[in-house]
Each structure stands twice: as structure tokens, then as C-alpha cells.
Amino acid sequence: MRRLLTAIAIAALPLGASGAPRPDLTGLWTSSSLTMLERPPNVPSLTVSEAEAPAYEKKVMAANAADTDDVGGRSSEIGFWNFGGRFARIDGQARTSWIVEPADGRLPYSAAGLAARSRDAARRQDSANPESRTASERCLLTGWAGAGPPMLNAPYANAYQIVQTKDAVAIGIEAVHDVRVVPLVAGPQAARHGPAVLAQWMGDSVGWWEGATLVVETVHFNGGDQIKLPTSLFISRDAKVTERFARMPDGRLSYAFSVDDPATFTRVWRAEMVLQPIKGALIEYACHEGNYSLPGILAGARREERAAK
Numbered sequence: 001m002r003r004l005l006t007a008i009a010i011a012a013l014p015l016g017a018s019g020a021p022r023p024d025l026t027g028l029w030t031s032s033s034l035t036m037l038e039r040p041p042n043v044p045s046l047t048v049s050e051a052e053a054p055a056y057e058k059k060v061m062a063a064n065a066a067d068t069d070d071v072g073g074r075s076s077e078i079g080f081w082n083f084g085g086r087f088a089r090i091d092g093q094a095r096t097s098w099i100v101e102p103a104d105g106r107l108p109y110s111a112a113g114l115a116a117r118s119r120d121a122a123r124r125q126d127s128a129n130p131e132s133r134t135a136s137e138r139c140l141l142t143g144w145a146g147a148g149p150p151m152l153n154a155p156y157a158n159a160y161q162i163v164q165t166k167d168a169v170a171i172g173i174e175a176v177h178d179v180r181v182v183p184l185v186a187g188p189q190a191a192r193h194g195p196a197v198l199a200q201w202m203g204d205s206v207g208w209w210e211g212a213t214l215v216v217e218t219v220h221f222n223g224g225d226q227i228k229l230p231t232s233l234f235i236s237r238d239a240k241v242t243e244r245f246a247r248m249p250d251g252r253l254s255y256a257f258s259v260d261d262p263a264t265f266t267r268v269w270r271a272e273m274v275l276q277p278i279k280g281a282l283i284e285y286a287c288h289e290g291n292y293s294l295p296g297i298l299a300g301a302r303r304e305e306r307a308a309k
Contacts, residue, residue, distance in 0.1 A: 023212050023247045025169065028282070029160045029275035031146070031153040031255075033088040034060060037231040037271065039097035039105025046105055047093040056096065057085055088274055098152075098271040107233065113264035117234035120226050127301030130294060135225045137294055139287040140201065142175035147202050149180075149218045149241040150257040150271065152228060160275065161282050169207060169214065174282045182207040182216050196220045199237065214245040236263040251277055 039046065040060050048056050087094040097105035109117070126132040135141040146154050148171075157175035164170075172179045182205045185191055191206040196219075198204070203218040218241045227234050235241075239261035246254045253275040260268045 022209055022214075024164055025162045025214060025245055025247065025253065026164045027162060027253075028278045028280065029162065029253055030158045030278050031151065031160070031273060031275050032158040033153055033274075034086050035088040035095050035098060035153075035273075037098050037152055037233060038107060039099065043096040046096060046100060046103070048087070048096060050094065053087055053094040056094075057087060061085055090272060090274055095272075098273050099269060100272050101270040102267070107231075108266045108269055109234075110264065110266045113234065113236075113261075116236065116264060117227065117232065120234060121232075124227070127298055130298060133294065133297065134227075135201065136176075136229075137297065139176060141178060141225055142173060146173045146175050147178035147180060149203060149205070149216070149243055150228075150233075150259065151243075151255065151273075152231065152233070153273070154229075157285060159278060159282055169216075172282065175285050176287050177282070177285055178202065180205060184208060188215075188217070191217055193219050196237075199223065201225055203241070212246055216243040216245070217241075218243070234264060235259060235261050238263055248274070253277070 034057055040063065042059050042063065043056050087096060089095070099105045099107070102108050123132055124134050130138065141147055142154070142157070146152060146158065146160075151160070151171075151173075154175065157173075159174040161172040162169065163172070166184070168184055169182045170179055171182070178201075180202045184207050187208045187210075191208065193204045193206060199220050199222040201222050201224070203222070204220040205216050205218040207214055207216040209215070219239070221235060221237050221239055223237050226236070239259060241257055241259050243255065243257040248254050255273040255275055256271065257273075258268055258270045259265070
């Protein structure tokens, strides 16, 4: 009976060009970690030893807790949650950033990219038009870039559900219950994207298998969601993000990605993450389109305008 069930499970997996079953990425995963996209300024290297890690982890948590806004409140929820207070471990080493190239662990913005990011940030502070506000405030997408691509870890709601068939891979995220459906093709030569004018919220993704690795290429990004918090990652509509998913021997999921965006960065940059397996089910994220806070944001702006007069 055990052999029969094993054979049935293998038969249900998608097959590659060679006829061999592909790894099954199906499951529940979390990206929760103190490690963030960029290396903190008070940490000197990509990896630190297990002996050094606790001291650096405390420094990062202290810096997060000290992050306040101009009225004394917490400007970021990162300092409250702190992701369990531990850096991610990859290849047995504590990682201080997901970015591995460039070697300094920082986003390689060009002058034009920084200017574009500033313009976009200023536009999103406009309280005259609700459609200028962020997709997160309007409950259209998670504001923490968790839906991706690239998929970045947030202070909370870092759970993913992956469902895999022979024709597609669906990636659902806990925050705002976004789902990205990636159709599978025979290889990069067969990848076909839709027209750029149909810019979906999470871009236009196509995937294929390279051995035991799922490769996903995404283009045609939506201009309404170009700044990816919490690290203020900005990508242009013409960016190309290439993601790679693979099961690790220890049961975790390797998630690596590169961003090719000449309009924003001086070079292609690359990052590596890990997703931990979890049990249970995704919990409903109770955010509705329009958001209760959005009328308050607009009403508060009108009151400030009246007071100024």
C-alpha cells in the first residue's frame, strides 16, 4: 500500500521535458526573518558568525525600535514585530541582507532612479485624489511587497501558499490575499508575455523548469505599485525580475531573484532568501477595497486646508 501511494503521488507531479517528475513546491511557507533586503548600516558583512550574530541582531532590533515619525509615533511597524529577532541562516551562515550582489548589500540606485523614487513618493502623499494614494491604503495590494515580484518579507502576514499543477503555479500571500498565477511553458524560448499596456498589479509572469528549479520571469509592472516597502525598493515599469524557486535538502524553500532595471539601477542586482515550511492555513486578512482609513486620510487633508486658510 505504501508503494502504491508513493507511485500515485509521483504520478500527480508535473513532468519535465525528460519525463522525470518535478519537485513539488506545494505547501505553506513563511519568509519571516530579521534579515531584510538591504544590509543595515551598522553591520559590516553579508554573513556573521554564530558567535557574532546575537550582538548584531540586538543592534538591528534597537535601530528598528528607534525609528519614529515626526509626531513621536512609530514610523514603521518593523520595530514592533522584529521578525523573531533572528537573521536568516543560509548555508549554515547568518545572513545580514538578502542582497548578495552588489557586495555591499545595498540597492545600486542611479541618480535617475533616486529621482524617480522621490517623485513617486511625493505623488503618493497627494491627498486630493484617492487614486494617487498607495495600493496598500486602498487595499488593492499588500503594502509590504510580499506579493511581489520580488517577494519581500514584512513585519507580519508573511505566509504564502503555493499550489502547483502541470500547467501553472499559483502563489497566494496572507496579506490582502493576493494570488499570482504563473503559467508554465517548455522553456525560456517559449516564454510569451502579454502587451505592456495590460500592466497587471503583480506584473506579467511566465515560468519554466530548469532541472529542479522553477524559474519565473516577470515584466510589465504596474505604475500604481512601484515603491515596495519596507525598504523603499523602487522599480520602473520596464523592469525584469527573474525568480528561482527550489526545495532545499533541509525542507526549506530557496528563493533567489535578480532585478534588471537600467532605468533605475546602475547594474543588475541579485538577492537570496529562504522560506520556512509552516503548518495550518492562511488566515483571512480583513482589508477591504477602499480601506476605512482612506476617508480619514482625505478628510484630514481637507481639515488642514481649511485651517491653513
